Ligand SMILES: Nc1ncnc2c1ncn2[C@@H]1O[C@H](COP(=O)(O)OP(=O)(O)O)[C@@H](O)[C@H]1O
């Protein structure tokens with residue numbers, strides 16, 4: 001009888017312990033990475049390559065996501081707004097919704113799928129083929145050579161990706177608004193500009209930086225701790241995408257509380 | 263001089279090293295033999311600190327390797343990994359010249375490339391492989407690039423993990439000669455893992471046989487054939503019958 005009650009409790013306890021251990025390990029890993037930021041040697045070439053891989057090559061994905069989201073948002077707000085004769089708010093709500101929430105969150109999630117997976121697979125493969133060990137024997141710290149360039153590139157390029165995504169998303173709303181919903185082009189733009197504040201945009205870009213950091217850290221962490229063989233790398237890749245997506249959504253809530261509540 | 267005393271290492275419940283004692287004097291070529299999965303690679307990695315041993319001491323020139331400052335310590339070593347472990351994002355020559363392009367050994371790119379091509383030649387590879395990527399090479403060629411990378415910065419201690427596995431007999435001979443040359447000419451200390459008895463004879467000053475987590479037999483290469491240790495005998499003759507179980 002006692003085991004009937006205790007067994008589920010023990011299972012929950014174990015899961016919680018595992019979760020906390022994981023959080024602790026990731027935090028230590030992230031701290032160690034950041035601590036290398038100002039300590040030479042630096043690897044600028046690796047950084048530039050990652051800027052290209054993570055930032056530039058994510059543009060199409062982030063851009064397309066934003067375009068369609070902006071368009072759908074315009075349709076929704078128009079039909080929702082029609083219920084209390086507030087169709088005119090479409091331009092400003094599309095803009096605010098895009099730059100504060102959907103731009104950073106959807107951009108972050110798309111990058112999590114693309115970049116966290118790629119990083120975890122690459123570093124995981126390096127781990128299981130002993131390339132990480134080889135780096136160490138060649139007097140090169142993997143944290144400096146592999147992790148830091150990726151984390152830095154992602155943290156710096158995500159805000160820019162978010163800004164570009166915001167613009168494309170607003171443009172998507174504009175296209176739908178002017179062609180399907182009968183808005184006047186000049187009015188639409190005027191409405192967008194009038195109601196958007198600098199802080200709306202900046203807060204979204206700060207979110208982007210945090211999400212970029214999360215994506216790269218989770219990709220590197222899971223890659224470095226990859227299990228053996230192809231199966232191990234596969235699991236590391238899945239874990240990197242799932243954990244970074246959840247962390248993005250959770251930290252988005254916390255950041256929104258911090259930025260906009262009261 | 264590398265000294266291992268009573269080194270233990272387990273992975274979970276699996277005891278791999280159970281009290282290894284071994285001395286590798288400076289400038290000598292030690293060959294480690296033993297069945298697959300007996301922990302030979304783990305032994306080399308423990309010396310380098312890539313694997314943390316659970317107990318016992320590993321000393322390099324009297325200094326505990328776990329306490330040594332990492333950078334100067336690792337700068338003394340070169341290692342060829344069992345699977346070559348080439349960086350697949352870099353072309354062959356940059357793999358070989360990796361140490362020569364960063365850190366305190368950093369030199370101009372053209373010079374690093376020249377040295378890399380010279381090292382490639384020493385392991386029997388033509389200059390035209392320099393610009394290929396590791397994935398474009400056969401396993402045996404990758405192994406030789408790994409060897410070139412291990413010796414590129416002319417380290418004083420070199421570990422070779424199965425340098426001739428996957429090579430044809432002629433190329434094996436070339437690599438055996440090269441390892442011998444490195445020890446004799448550069449005065450390097452070498453630890454080589456191999457299954458190939460002709461390699462053992464070609465490169466060993468001393469031999470150590472690892473079995474069941476301990477050094478079962480060790481001695482000068484010249485004594486190998488007259489030794490009457492049944493484990494060693496079985497290994498040399500490659501017999502399925504003997505104290506070493508064929509099913510592990
Ligand atoms: N990182 C590791 N994690 C768990 N087990 C390991 C690890 N490295 C080696 N082992 C185990 O240790 C044993 C010895 O491995 P190894 O040293 O590679 O053998 P070999 O003598 O063939 O080189 C094997 O059973 C292997 O599975």
Ligand SMILES: [Mg+2]
Nearest residue numbers: 302303344423
């Ligand atoms: Mg091995």
